[in-house]
Amino acid sequence: MKKTLLATAVVAGFTGAAQANSSVTIYGLVDAGLAYEKNKVTQGDNRIENRTFGMQKFTGARNGSRWGFKGSEDLGNGSKAIFQLESGFDPGNGKSLQGNRLFGRQAYLGLSNESWGALTLGRQYSIASQTIAPKGPFNSGYFQAGQLFGAFGSSTYGRMNDSVKYMSPDFSGFKFGIAYAGNHNKSEFEWDGVDKIETKQASNWISTGGSYDNGPLAIGFSYDRYRTNARTAPDISKGTPAKTHKGTVHTWNLFGNYDFDIVKLDLGYGQVRGAIGNKNRANVEMEASSIGLNNLFTPFTQGMRSDGLLYSQTNGYRQQAWTVGLTIPAGEAGKVLASYQGSHTKNNDRGFDGVKGNLHIFSLGYEYRLSKRSLLFAVASMGTGRLKFNDSNAHPKAKLSTSLVGVGLQTRF
Template identity: 35%
Template sequence: MNKSILLTALLSTVATATQAEETSVTLYGVADGGYGITSQSIKVDGEKVWSNRTIGARSGVQAGNRWGLKGSHDLGNGTAAIFQLESGFDLNDGTSLQGGRLFGRRAVVGLTSNSWGTVTIGRQYSVADDFIAKLDPFGISYSQASFTRTFADSVGVRRDNVIKYLSPSFSGFSFGVSLIADDTQNYTSTTNDVKTRNAAVGVGFGYKNGPIMLGAAYDYERNKQTVNGMTNPRYNKSMSSWVLGGTYDFEVVKLHLIYGQQHNGVISGNFGLAGTLLKETPHFAAYNFNSQRVRTQSWLLGLSSKITASDRVMFSYQGGRIKHSSLVVPSNAMDVGAVRVNSHIWSLAYVHSLSKRTLFYGIASYGQFKAKFGANNTQRAKMKSTEVGVGLTHRF
């Protein structure tokens, strides 16, 4: 009997050890800090109406500061259960980012297989991020140099309630699909009956073979809200965006090209850095820009080169155009005519790798944004934005 008890204990210990070997959990993160200068100013018809200048310590320029947990558990037959929980923070004061969410950067659980792909559920990037972000020499990093400053959230945005599928590579080809279906209703006998629907679908495609890498993504989003059965006009939009691009590695230098458009509204209401001009110019304060008559175009030309095994440089020019064919003031439904905003950003960065986990960087970026508005587009608004800084990034 004692032998049976001993054997049972040994088998239990072996089973526990085997399970522990099949399950892995990793603590990881990024710490990025530096020093820099940011200067922005807006003039309307030659008169300064707004300015902002910051000199001092910077946080999360080359990469957003974060810490996270990710893990996998082998389920057999080449399939594994996976999870990832990621939180963002400000290195300078230790506060959390993403609206104070505990895991605002990412919170997902799913299944993955080398043969059929990966399915994840939770808060995560849209599918465009998986196929487009890697085409920019700066990715979604380096603050003003990132192409999100003109393409905004059309190239990848964190969303709640996302179900996403990413395929494995088939001879260099891959694809992905993301879906959001969020219907809510809030009713009490003493308040309004509010129904809100947010529905979105995204598809992405990629191809990689030798020096060529291509990517494309399309997103469609439908937002609608009714209050006591009446549609809220400020929350009733059907918008779409598409982005495509590619890179070609000439070995000495890599070429980056990206182009995209958004129609009848912009994803998440984000106009990129041009949104600062629209927000801080008093003449635009009453306007509802993110409506059915808006259209954006964005483009990027970039170059990157690995000078040595430890040193590389990156350059990009990105441009954008926002057109609103008939801008309306919501308070009185008055049509104030068309508005056009043109954006131009030039950026240059140098990166030196001190080790596989630690790098030093320097970044310089200059942006110019011009708007035409008013009767017959006779008024002008102009914003200049300059950013210069150096920093250190360590990944753990």
């Protein structure tokens, strides 16, 4: 049960003076389970194979475990001051997640109004996380085929540091939003009046999208652009020259579902253009750098370029992904989940010409609601894929097979 407290002595410890028209909600959920996972990638005589059993792979499978505070103060005329602080943790070992941040999932404050929407500042979800990620029978969770973001990667999900975000009010089922995060820093160093060194960080992330929910129909769309423009200082003692990192990634997604009562049908399609697998995007901390199950292929592209970059880490990377899913009611408290995801990838940059990948993921799940706050769940999933190269003698075809079976329990408070 969520605990809604008037801002009295309990809240005064971190809000200062209490006001009768202020409130704070303490909330959370714990999600844990057991799973067996096996994945194998082969390429000629090369092979990578892993087997895992235990809590580690399936903790936070349906939703990440969390606790947090959210509150508001009525400012009059329909306006409110709002905030939310949310911390993620691993119930298997009690450790904080999201890089050991205190409030790594969300940490923002802002203003909202019934007529014009909400404007917030801080660490918060991208627009795609609100318009796309909730769609589909498995949403963006359940570690399908052993990977959290399946065939789409994290193009449908992300958190934005140091961001400004606007979300509109509901217009008869339609909402839209836009968010911006970025760092623009430039420093100059001059030694002995001769050597002049310049460093620059000018990376940014723009996220936008919208959703329409009316009766049995729900549609969501999103567009994200990540841009890196960073120049690092040379290491004079080692003779290492300055390095410039530039690149732009574009992602867009369109998802929708229709509830026929006896079954709900989900469809989705998305594209990625650019180095979404490159985690070195200066200080923006985009946290949207996963390419999902395709990550298992990247070690087999090592050495194809002199700069050491992998298949998904250059601007020539292209990805298309699609999904179809079904949610079928099973009695008053249960439902059956089924989905298929697929993707096609390629890279047009030097060193990767002719490299093409295909991926398929099949998943089946079941949820049984024990109460309003607690549920049991189970999932079985398998994935297959291939990565082809132009020169089959130097680089034989890489083949992927992976599977996961897991059960879990979730409760909210």
